[in-house]
Amino acid sequence: xxxxxxxxxxxxxxxxxxxxxxxxxxxxxxxxxxxxxxxxxxxxxxxxxxxxxxxxxxxxxxxxxxxxxxxxxxxxxxxxxxxxxxxxxxxxxxxxxxxxxxxxxxxxxxxxxxxxxxxxxxxxxxxxxxxxxxxxxxxxxxxxxxxxxxxxxxxxxxxxxxxxxxxxxxxxxxxxxxxxxxxxxxxxxxxxxxxxxxxxxxxxxxxxxxxxxxxxxxxxxxxxxxxxxxxxxxxxxxxxxxxxxxxxxxxxxxxxxxxxxxxxxxxxxxxxxxxxxxxxxxxxxxxxxxxxxxxxxxxxxxxxxxxxxxxxxxxx
Amino acid sequence: xxxxxxxxxxxxxxxxxxxxxxxxxxxxxxxxxxxxxxxxxxxxxxxxxxxxxxxxxxxxxxxxxxxxxxxxxxxxxxxxxxxxxxxxxxxxxxxxxxxxxxxxxxxxxxxxxxxxxxxxxxxxxxxxxxxxxxxxxxxxxxxxxxxxxxxxxxxxxxxxxxxxxxxxxxxxxxxxxxxxxxxxxxxxxxxxxxxxxxxxxxxxxxxxxxxxxxxxxxxxxxxxxxxxxxxxxxxxxxxxxxxxxxxxxxxxxxxxxxxxxxxxxxxxxxxxxxxxxxxxxxxxxxxxxxxxxxxxxxxxxxxxxxxxxxxxxxxxxxxxxxxxxxxxxxxxxxxxxxxxxxxxxxxxxxxxxxxxxxxxxxxxxxxxxxxxxxxxxxxxxxxxxxxxxxxxxxxxxxxxxxxxxxxxxxxxxxxxxxxxxxxxxxxxxxxxxxxxxxxxxxxxxxxxxxxxxxxxxxxxxxxxxxxxxxxxxxxxxxxxxxxxxxxxxxxxxxxxxxxxxxxxxxxxxxxx
Numbered sequence: 001x002x003x004x005x006x007x008x009x010x011x012x013x014x015x016x017x018x019x020x021x022x023x024x025x026x027x028x029x030x031x032x033x034x035x036x037x038x039x040x041x042x043x044x045x046x047x048x049x050x051x052x053x054x055x056x057x058x059x060x061x062x063x064x065x066x067x068x069x070x071x072x073x074x075x076x077x078x079x080x081x082x083x084x085x086x087x088x089x090x091x092x093x094x095x096x097x098x099x100x101x102x103x104x105x106x107x108x109x110x111x112x113x114x115x116x117x118x119x120x121x122x123x124x125x126x127x128x129x130x131x132x133x134x135x136x137x138x139x140x141x142x143x144x145x146x147x148x149x150x151x152x153x154x155x156x157x158x159x160x161x162x163x164x165x166x167x168x169x170x171x172x173x174x175x176x177x178x179x180x181x182x183x184x185x186x187x188x189x190x191x192x193x194x195x196x197x198x199x200x201x202x203x204x205x206x207x208x209x210x211x212x213x214x215x216x217x218x219x220x221x222x223x224x225x226x227x228x229x230x231x232x233x234x235x236x237x238x239x240x241x242x243x244x245x246x247x248x249x250x251x252x253x254x255x256x257x258x259x260x261x262x263x264x265x266x267x268x269x270x271x272x273x274x275x276x277x278x279x280x281x282x283x284x285x286x287x288x289x290x291x292x293x294x295x296x297x298x299x300x301x302x303x304x305x306x307x308x309x310x311x312x313x314x315x316x
Numbered sequence: 317x318x319x320x321x322x323x324x325x326x327x328x329x330x331x332x333x334x335x336x337x338x339x340x341x342x343x344x345x346x347x348x349x350x351x352x353x354x355x356x357x358x359x360x361x362x363x364x365x366x367x368x369x370x371x372x373x374x375x376x377x378x379x380x381x382x383x384x385x386x387x388x389x390x391x392x393x394x395x396x397x398x399x400x401x402x403x404x405x406x407x408x409x410x411x412x413x414x415x416x417x418x419x420x421x422x423x424x425x426x427x428x429x430x431x432x433x434x435x436x437x438x439x440x441x442x443x444x445x446x447x448x449x450x451x452x453x454x455x456x457x458x459x460x461x462x463x464x465x466x467x468x469x470x471x472x473x474x475x476x477x478x479x480x481x482x483x484x485x486x487x488x489x490x491x492x493x494x495x496x497x498x499x500x501x502x503x504x505x506x507x508x509x510x511x512x513x514x515x516x517x518x519x520x521x522x523x524x525x526x527x528x529x530x531x532x533x534x535x536x537x538x539x540x541x542x543x544x545x546x547x548x549x550x551x552x553x554x555x556x557x558x559x560x561x562x563x564x565x566x567x568x569x570x571x572x573x574x575x576x577x578x579x580x581x582x583x584x585x586x587x588x589x590x591x592x593x594x595x596x597x598x599x600x601x602x603x604x605x606x607x608x609x610x611x612x613x614x615x616x617x618x619x620x621x622x623x624x625x626x627x628x629x630x631x632x633x634x635x636x637x638x639x640x641x642x643x644x645x646x647x648x649x650x651x652x653x654x655x656x657x658x659x660x661x662x663x664x665x666x667x668x669x670x671x672x673x674x675x676x677x678x679x680x681x682x683x684x685x686x687x688x689x690x691x692x693x694x695x696x697x698x699x700x701x702x703x704x705x706x707x708x709x710x711x712x713x714x715x716x717x718x719x720x721x722x723x724x725x726x727x728x729x730x731x732x733x734x735x736x737x738x739x740x741x742x743x744x745x746x747x748x749x750x751x752x753x754x755x756x757x758x759x760x761x762x763x764x765x766x767x768x769x770x771x772x773x774x775x776x777x778x779x780x781x782x783x784x785x786x787x788x789x790x791x792x793x794x795x796x797x798x799x800x801x802x803x804x805x806x807x808x809x810x811x812x813x814x815x816x817x818x819x820x821x822x823x824x825x826x827x828x
Binding site: 171180183191193195305313 | 373375394395396399405407410411412413414415416420421423424425426427429432433434435476
């Protein structure tokens with residue numbers, strides 16, 4: 001019983017929610033990317049690899065140029081390039097998108113370890129520490145609001161960017177011409193093609209966008225949250241983002257709710273010193289929530305009709 | 317129906333040639349369509365009609381040949397070019413997104429937007445209402461497309477094409493999915509469109525409809541144009557002969573039925589659909605040896621569920637099914653098969669065949685445990701299976717390079733023959749035939765019809781379900797009409813089409 005009261009007490013502290021929001025944003029960015037990619041009909045399980053690549057190149061660029069903003073750009077380009085590989089393999093060559101995604105994740109894990117050793121000469125548990133971190137910024141006035149102010153308005157700049165992106169992606173997908181076209185391509189590419197849309201172009205764009213967002217998440221992780229690069233530091237976040245996307249029924253706002261739940265799980269673990277239960281049990285929390293959520297709560301959620309099916313023009 | 321001057325040629329395709337690996341789909345094809353006419357393009361599956369139209373719409377690029385629209389040579393690199401040239405296509409399989417609204421489907425690719433690319437729902441709605449007024453095609457722009465009946469979905473397709481400013485409309489097998497009433501409505505719409513100055517290319521293999529609606533006819537066979545006909549000077553037999561390359565029997569030849577004892581009895585059967593609604597609300601009938609009972613009805617009135625229940629692939633929620641004096645109500649598919657009930661399912665590719673299996677494997681599906689094909693139910697006797705397959709391929713005229721190619725590689729008609737061969741070779745007591753000739757060529761239809769009659773004459777009880785009223789009327793000895801999960805009437809084989817059509821729409825049986 002005391003464990004439950006410990007957790008309930010924690011849930012009343014602004015600190016916990018502040019940390020949870022950071023964790024949630026680390027999931028939200030790749031989840032938004034996943035939503036865009038899959039809405040266009042390309043299954044993307046490579047967010048993990050794209051995020052990890054972004055994390056490494058953020059640190060690398062940061063050490064060269066001493067600018068976190070250049071680092072963010074480089075990380076996004078790196079994530080975008082990994083996504084381009086996935087796009088070419090699955091759109092141009094119509095390969096199995098799951099296999100391509102797994103290959104990219106394995107490739108990214110190997111590539112980043114290799115680069116850490118080759119560039120920095122570090123063995124096994126090498127830490128690479130960046131020069132300049134992404135800054136925190138308290139929003140004037142709003143950050144003074146009790147509780148909410150600390151949770152939402154005393155955050156890293158990337159958190160604000162992510163929340164803006166959440167709104168932007170939601171509007172673009174469901175209120176704009178571009179969004180209508182992305183969803184058309186993901187539901188029925190033949191119909192989109194015969195309506196005069198360029199199916200391939202839209203899919204390339206969507207997949208690459210998912211890489212840019214995952215790369216941004218990687219940069220935030222490496223030079224905003226951890227301030228270090230460690231091999232495999234993404235720690236399954238790309239996959240949890242995938243779960244959040246499915247839990248959210250392929251919508252940005254749904255994915256955001258899921259990310260908050262997962263983020264809370266992580267934040268509770270991060271506060272394990274105040275809870276009287278083995279920290280190893282608590283560390284399972286995010287993953288346990290993922291399983292429970294996927295198995296039970298989601299029920300039947302319907303993916304875009306043409307999700308995962310390569311499109312060949314002229315075949316009916 | 318329309319006045320045309322011979323000088324106005326809306327579409328001219330000259331010397332169109334397109335080869336795919338192993339087959340020349342279009343071999344120096346010439347097509348001329350006059351402005352303001354309804355031009356029918358007929359031919360069997362694989363004759364090259366769709367290839368030709370896909371070339372005109374820019375989905376396929378020809379190896380050689382030229383296209384002139386309204387006298388000017390054009391290069392059509394893709395659907396975008398076709399749309400810009402004023403060509404619109406209503407595809408056989410609708411190019412509609414079920415989860416989008418009617419308005420979104422119509423607008424897709426030419427969406428009205430306000431500042432920042434925001435989709436302008438209000439303008440979309442106004443534009444569609446204007447189209448509705450102009451052409452008399454009523455539609456609710458805010459309805460979810462997937463919820464509409466097929467006839468209305470087709471209307472969405474037509475409005476979508478008109479919205480893009482098409483002057484030339486290609487309709488690929490537009491009546492294949494429609495009821496007789498919906499077909500009549502479509503024809504009214506087509507005639508109105510011609511009056512409004514549109515040119516229509518109408519692809520079909522239903523000769524009666526071609527004769528009814530078209531002005532001129534181009535016939536294709538095996539990639540070539542084999543005839544240009546003027547509708548008012550020709551008849552069904554002439555067109556069919558040109559299509560198939562030999563004289564075809566359009567009527568099913570059969571002797572009067574000699575019904576025997578009742579072999580299959582269904583009592584007050586009820587069952588749920590996949591969506592959990594009551595699909596069968598108490599169906600009863602008797603089926604005698606040596607007769608064909610046809611089931612007529614608009615699709616979705618419980619016919620599919622009825623056949624599935626009888627074949628053992630759907631659970632019964634109430635009622636009884638008797639085979640002879642045996643209660644087979646709760647039998648599963650394997651029990652039913654062993655009891656002598658054969659089943660030609662409506663979904664050929666999903667339920668009838670394993671498309672990636674070879675023809676030989678498909679020909680023993682469901683009988684793979686029989687002693688003749690498997691040693692102690694465990695090891696397949698490959699030699700016996702091959703011999704069996706070779707025999708059936710010959711007997712049922714399945715056109716295939718070998719019995720080892722996957723079923724996927726065959727045409728629809730030949731795929732259907734695999735199923736027909738497998739089911740009939742088991743010498744069933746009861747044959748459940750659901751849409752047995754859907755999407756099948758005239759030649760193969762003739763063959764399948766003959767085999768179904770032969771089963772009847774051999775003493776089997778046949779239950780025939782078909783969306784084609786002509787098929788039901790020409791094959792059946794009695795016709796049961798289904799409406800909303802019930803058999804509303806059992807009619808004699810010579811019941812008029814009007815009467816059946818009325819019953820199918822829920823009208824009551826008053827006059828004959």
